[in-house]
Amino acid sequence: xxxxxxxxxxxxSLYLQFLEESERAGTTTVSSRALxxxxxxxxxxxxxxxxxxxxxxxxxxxYPARELAARLRDILGLGHRYRVVLxxxxxxxAALAAYPGFVERGFDLAAVYDVDPAKIGKRLGEGHVxxxxxxxxEADLAAEAAQIAVIGTPAQxxxxxxxxxxxxxxxxxxxxxxxxxxxxxxVTVTNVNMALELEALSFALKHRRA
Amino acid sequence: xxxxxxxxxxxxSLYLQFLEESERAGTTTVSSRALxxxxxxxxxxxxxxxxxxxxxxxxxxxYPARELAARLRDILGLGHRYRVVLxxxxxxxAALAAYPGFVERGFDLAAVYDVDPAKIGKRLGEGHVxxxxxxxxEADLAAEAAQIAVIGTPAQxxxxxxxxxxxxxxxxxxxxxxxxxxxxxxVTVTNVNMALELEALSFALKHRRA
Numbered sequence: 001x002x003x004x005x006x007x008x009x010x011x012x013s014l015y016l017q018f019l020e021e022s023e024r025a026g027t028t029t030v031s032s033r034a035l036x037x038x039x040x041x042x043x044x045x046x047x048x049x050x051x052x053x054x055x056x057x058x059x060x061x062x063y064p065a066r067e068l069a070a071r072l073r074d075i076l077g078l079g080h081r082y083r084v085v086l087x088x089x090x091x092x093x094a095a096l097a098a099y100p101g102f103v104e105r106g107f108d109l110a111a112v113y114d115v116d117p118a119k120i121g122k123r124l125g126e127g128h129v130x131x132x133x134x135x136x137x138e139a140d141l142a143a144e145a146a147q148i149a150v151i152g153t154p155a156q157x158x159x160x161x162x163x164x165x166x167x168x169x170x171x172x173x174x175x176x177x178x179x180x181x182x183x184x185x186x187v188t189v190t191n192v193n194m195a196l197e198l199e200a201l202s203f204a205l206k207h208r209r210a
Numbered sequence: 211x212x213x214x215x216x217x218x219x220x221x222x223s224l225y226l227q228f229l230e231e232s233e234r235a236g237t238t239t240v241s242s243r244a245l246x247x248x249x250x251x252x253x254x255x256x257x258x259x260x261x262x263x264x265x266x267x268x269x270x271x272x273y274p275a276r277e278l279a280a281r282l283r284d285i286l287g288l289g290h291r292y293r294v295v296l297x298x299x300x301x302x303x304a305a306l307a308a309y310p311g312f313v314e315r316g317f318d319l320a321a322v323y324d325v326d327p328a329k330i331g332k333r334l335g336e337g338h339v340x341x342x343x344x345x346x347x348e349a350d351l352a353a354e355a356a357q358i359a360v361i362g363t364p365a366q367x368x369x370x371x372x373x374x375x376x377x378x379x380x381x382x383x384x385x386x387x388x389x390x391x392x393x394x395x396x397v398t399v400t401n402v403n404m405a406l407e408l409e410a411l412s413f414a415l416k417h418r419r420a
Binding site for chain 2: 004006009010011012013014016017018021037038039040041075076077078080082099101102105106107147148155156159171172173174178179180181182186188190191192193194195196197198199200201202203204205206207208
């Protein structure tokens with residue numbers, strides 16, 4: 001497969017969410033125009049996005065919602081189960097563990113780690129996962145691999161933890177720490193940082209007329 | 211000022227967070243190397259990022275942490291107060307209203323709107339803001355402008371609401387709905403969507419070897 005840009009992947013996710021809503025509403029066929037509106041794209045872009053992955057639908061007839069949703073779930077790697085480890089047993093971790101969309105997408109929180117003796121041995125949030133000592137990370141991952149790691153530590157710890165995770169075979173990292181992680185090729189990092197989103201807005205307002 | 215890329219703005223935010231941590235730790239001078247590590251950049255990139263906004267620091271001496279932090283807060287438009295309206299009185303709104311970083315960055319939640327009669331007239335979460343009828347949005351914004359709007363509605367409502375907000379003079383939108391909003395030039399939209407971040411990871415894992 002050719003390289004697929006992150007912006008394309010994000011549109012595929014938006015199309016899928018639209019198709020799932022359409023299915024729940026009893027719609028069987030969707031147009032490329034309706035998909036385009038959801039994805040912030042043109043109908044031509046929708047067809048191009050799908051052309052990466054084979055042919056779908058028919059011009060003038062639209063796309064069958066159920067089949068297209070199933071195909072997109074497959075393309076997006078949904079339907080798999082992923083073993084996820086979380087580093088940092090703070091508020092972010094507790095919120096994430098309680099987020100229904102996490103489990104719905106096959107993300108199974110298998111273990112949580114922290115360095116704080118006051119947290120180790122306790123349960124995370126309302127859940128059943130018990131916080132483990134970060135010193136056990138490598139031994140645990142050698143015994144049972146994880147595909148995805150979530151970093152919810154302070155910024156200064158995050159890069160070192162990312163390097164330990166990558167060395168232990170993790171290839172996908174969801175990073176909540178306010179730091180741009182440096183990882184080798186073949187490792188994917190996505191970042192969630194509300195402060196950065198807010199500051200991008202205030203920057204834009206400040207410089208609107210400048 | 212020349213056009214500044216969003217990736218540059220995000221690095222400025224990361225530098226600022228590093229400087230604020232350094233100040234709290236009693237550090238008075240920081241190196242471009244330390245800033246670069248936080249921003250996922252090179253020292254040369256750090257100097258280039260700052261060069262957009264005038265000159266800072268001295269080669270070989272480093273940057274004075276307090277002055278540079280103050281300058282970055284100014285560049286990022288922090289230190290202002292912004293009047294914020296929230297559309298959609300659901301879980302996202304309640305979580306955001308409780309997020310300390312929101313108020314810390316000068317974002318004052320002034321009003322919350324919903325279309326659900328069961329929510330209108332009630333307080334949002336634990337806060338003091340009472341939910342108003344969305345039908346009042348335009349009249350309220352005409353009486354007292356808002357600089358920023360947060361959209362926390364279902365996807366199918368979001369584009370129409372964005373258009374109403376822009377028509378009412380809002381120039382900055384934080385969008386939590388799973389839809390790519392189309393807005394005119396001069397309006398800034400940032401998106402927060404955990405589902406998309408998770409699906410970008412599962413996509414990357416699925417296609418690693420493909």
